Amino acid sequence: MALTVLNPATEEPIAELEQAGVEDTDEAVARAKAAYPAWRAVAPGDRGRILRRLATLVEENVEELARIESRNVGKPIAGARGEIGMVAQVFHFYAGAVDKHNGETIPVAGGVAATFREPLGVVGLIVPWNFPANIASWKLGPALACGNTVVLKPAELTPLSAIRIGELALDAGIPEGVVNILVGKGSVVGQRLIEHPDVAKIAFTGSTEVGRRVMQGAAGTIKRVTLELGGKSANVVFEDADLEKAAAAAPYSVFDNAGQDCCARSRVLVQRSVYDRFLDLLVDATRGVKVGDPEDEATEMGPLVSAQHRETVASFVEGEPVFRGDVPGGPGFWYPCTLVEATNEDRVAREEVFGPVAAVIPFDDEADAIRISNDTPYGLSGSIWTRDGARALRVARATDAGVLSVNANTSVRVQTPFGGFKQSGFGRELGMHALEGYSEVKSVFISTEG
Ligand code: NDP
Numbered sequence: 001m002a003l004t005v006l007n008p009a010t011e012e013p014i015a016e017l018e019q020a021g022v023e024d025t026d027e028a029v030a031r032a033k034a035a036y037p038a039w040r041a042v043a044p045g046d047r048g049r050i051l052r053r054l055a056t057l058v059e060e061n062v063e064e065l066a067r068i069e070s071r072n073v074g075k076p077i078a079g080a081r082g083e084i085g086m087v088a089q090v091f092h093f094y095a096g097a098v099d100k101h102n103g104e105t106i107p108v109a110g111g112v113a114a115t116f117r118e119p120l121g122v123v124g125l126i127v128p129w130n131f132p133a134n135i136a137s138w139k140l141g142p143a144l145a146c147g148n149t150v151v152l153k154p155a156e157l158t159p160l161s162a163i164r165i166g167e168l169a170l171d172a173g174i175p176e177g178v179v180n181i182l183v184g185k186g187s188v189v190g191q192r193l194i195e196h197p198d199v200a201k202i203a204f205t206g207s208t209e210v211g212r213r214v215m216q217g218a219a220g221t222i223k224r225v226t227l228e229l230g231g232k233s234a235n236v237v238f239e240d241a242d243l244e245k246a247a248a249a250a251p252y253s254v255f256d257n258a259g260q261d262c263c264a265r266s267r268v269l270v271q272r273s274v275y276d277r278f279l280d281l282l283v284d285a286t287r288g289v290k291v292g293d294p295e296d297e298a299t300e301m302g303p304l305v306s307a308q309h310r311e312t313v314a315s316f317v318e319g320e321p322v323f324r325g326d327v328p329g330g331p332g333f334w335y336p337c338t339l340v341e342a343t344n345e346d347r348v349a350r351e352e353v354f355g356p357v358a359a360v361i362p363f364d365d366e367a368d369a370i371r372i373s374n375d376t377p378y379g380l381s382g383s384i385w386t387r388d389g390a391r392a393l394r395v396a397r398a399t400d401a402g403v404l405s406v407n408a409n410t411s412v413r414v415q416t417p418f419g420g421f422k423q424s425g426f427g428r429e430l431g432m433h434a435l436e437g438y439s440e441v442k443s444v445f446i447s448t449e450g
Contacts, residue, residue, distance in 0.1 A: 003183060005160060008074035008303045009294050011331040015160060020184035025151070025192040028180040032122040032149040033198050035177030040119045040147035044099040051098070051145060054172035055091035058084065061168065065161055069133055070294045072160045074302040074333070075257065077295055087137040087165070089414045090430070094141035101146070101435045111447040117439040119147035120224060121200035124193035126186070126214070127162065128206040129155035129305050130260040130354075135228075136162050138418075139203045140169075142434040144178065151180045151199070153190050155206075157305055159183040186210065197221050203437070204228070205262075208352075208378075208423050226427025226437045228262065228419055230352040231380030233401065234373040235265035235409070238366075239274045241385035245407070247281030250358075251289050253383060253409035255301050255337050259313075259356040262424070263381040263403065263411040267349055268339075269372055272362045279341075279360060283323045286337050292328050303333040304355060310335050313355030316348045322360070344372045352378070366391060370398045379421030381411040402428075 005015040020028070039047075058065065065087070066080040075083070103115035125139040132154055143150050154162035159181075166181040182189050190210075193199055194217035201224035204214045208229040218225045235253055237246050253265040270278045294302040304310045310333045322341050327334035335355055342349045342359035349359040363369045373382065373395075381403040384395045392406040400421045403411040412418055417433035419425060427437050 003156060003159075005072060005157070006306075007071045008305050009071075009332045011333070014071055017159065017183050020182040020189050022188060022192050024184070025182060025189050025196070028151045028182050029122055029193070029196050029198050031177040032151050032180050035175060036119075036121055036149045039149055039175060039178050042147070044101070044145075044147075047145060047147065048095040048098045050173045051091050051141070052095035054169055054174065055088045055095060057168045057172050058088040058091060058165070061164075062088070065133060065164060068160045068164055070302075072158045073129065073132065073305060074294055076299040076302050078297055078299070079257070080294075083131060083134050086412075086414065087133050090137040090141045093414045094145040094435075097432060097435065098145035101432070101439070103441070106443075108445065110449055111445055113443050113445045116442045116444065117146065117435070118442050119439060121148060122198055123148045123150050123438065124196070124199045124202045125150050125152040126190050126193065126202060126204045126206065127152065127154050129158040130257060130262070132158040133161035133165060135205050136165060138429045138434070140165070140179070142429075143203070143438045144174065146435060146438040148200075148438055149178045149180075151182060151193060153182050153184065153186070153193060156183075156185060191217065194218055194223070195220060200224060201226075201438070203427075208425075211425060224437075226419075226429070227425035228427070228429060229423060229425040230354075230378055231262045231264065231420065231424050232267060232350065232352055232376045232378040233263060233265045233380055233382040234267045234269050234399075235383045236269045236363075236369050236373055236385065236395065237271065237274070237278055238369070238384075238386040238388070238391065239271040240387045242387065242407070243274060243278050243281060246385040247278060247285045249409040250282055251286045251337065252300075254358045255286070255289050255356045258301050258304050258335070260305060260309075260354050262352075264354075265381070265383055265409065266353055266358050267344070267372075267376075268358050268360045269363050269369055270360060271369070272364055275362045279322065282360065283339060286323055286325065286339055289325065289337050291325060291334070291337065301337065301356065304335050305333065307333050309333070309354070313353055313357060316351070316353045316355070316357055318348075344375055350376065366395065370395060374398075374400045377423040380424035381405075383409050
């Protein structure tokens with residue numbers, strides 16, 4: 001069945017693609033399996049050199065890839081350029097990392113044990129629609145560097161950048177069959193990858209609900225699984241913080257990518273003593289977010305990814321919000337920047353909205369801030385704003401989340417591990433940690449007895 005891909009800013013079709021089915025998935029896995037012995041036999045430094053060529057090709061094609069991503073997801077073009085820049089950085093990082101991911105030698109009775117990092121085999125990569133190229137690269141980079149071959153399934157809504165990256169991988173000299181891109185439904189292609197006996201691991205980013213299905217499906221063949229799932233992160237603002245700086249940053253930690261970000265700090269926790277002042281500053285800063293045509297260089301927020309997703313987002317806003325921004329008229333799946341005052345028990349504070357809606361919640365003191373921050377099934381990211389360094393560290397250590405920032409609103413760096421606590425998933429992407437998820441440690445004992 002054909003798949004029509006839309007531009008969410010115009011609602012116009014931008015591509016018609018054939019969708020893969022179960023048989024195509026089996027064929028892709030067979031291709032990846034056939035390509036595996038030769039790819040794993042390439043010396044790590046040589047795999048690194050090939051990956052570096054891919055990184056360079058992505059850099060040379062930033063503009064084209066950014067335009068594809070912007071049109072397919074509705075991302076502002078300036079931000080899309082940054083994201084594709086990160087794709088190149090990720091490939092550069094793993095190109096350089098792969099020949100430093102060494103084993104050990106361990107002296108033991110009667111000889112010595114050596115450990116080796118072996119690739120897993122065929123890895124299934126299932127990727128969502130919010131950062132299609134970026135999240136694909138977080139998985140492709142370490143998977144390929146370690147010597148695995150892959151079958152990548154982009155989200156149905158946003159397959160275009162993955163297809164182009166697949167072409168560039170071939171141009172870079174990655175052999176046929178090592179990278180296989182399959183456009184198709186999660187319930188068909190994704191499900192088959194999860195259950196396929198020749199797939200050694202699934203690396204999944206998406207909803208917690210589908211993540212649960214991945215774990216269940218993987219049990220049948222004891223597949224390795226890493227899961228990067230939803231979040232409901234807190235932006236905690238203490239009374240001693242630089243309130244102007246915190247308020248200026250806060251909108252971009254939740255409205256960036258129109259809130260379709262698993263790291264969105266969609267709960268803004270504010271100490272009661274500065275609550276009213278901070279709320280005024282936050283409303284002013286949110287009013288300044290430039291919402292509009294993704295092709296405009298000045299635009300900071302585009303539309304949501306689909307009409308259906310807009311309905312879901314809208315369902316979270318009950319009553320009169322404290323602020324609701326403007327959106328362009330005409331076509332496009334627009335939803336305004338929205339601030340609501342809430343308690344941590346309200347649905348808008350408990351569930352992942354995945355849209356430009358922030359819940360502002362007061363707290364009394366440090367202990368209360370930690371309690372509310374951790375009172376969620378998720379544990380992905382968050383921010384802490386304070387001028388007290390000891391408090392920053394205390395709160396960071398007490399927060400059940402994988403990626404935190406102090407006096408800043410960002411979560412993702414190529415060099416640092418990224419992943420969740422609790423129902424935000426497990427396993428780490430990015431940095432040297434990601435290499436652990438795409439290799440097995442093998443221990444070999446060598447007798448030194450005569
Ligand atoms: P999903 O979890 O459904 O989609 C993520 C990926 O999984 C897509 O490639 C999807 O394919 C695939 N998939 C779907 N069903 C299956 C299945 N049964 N087996 C294997 N793979 C499957 O996310 P949605 O797109 O439905 O978004 C729903 C919500 O999930 C969002 O509103 C948000 O709350 C959360 N989410 C979180 C993300 C994150 O970064 N942590 C990213 C995306 C969503 P296909 O597109 O073909 O269905």
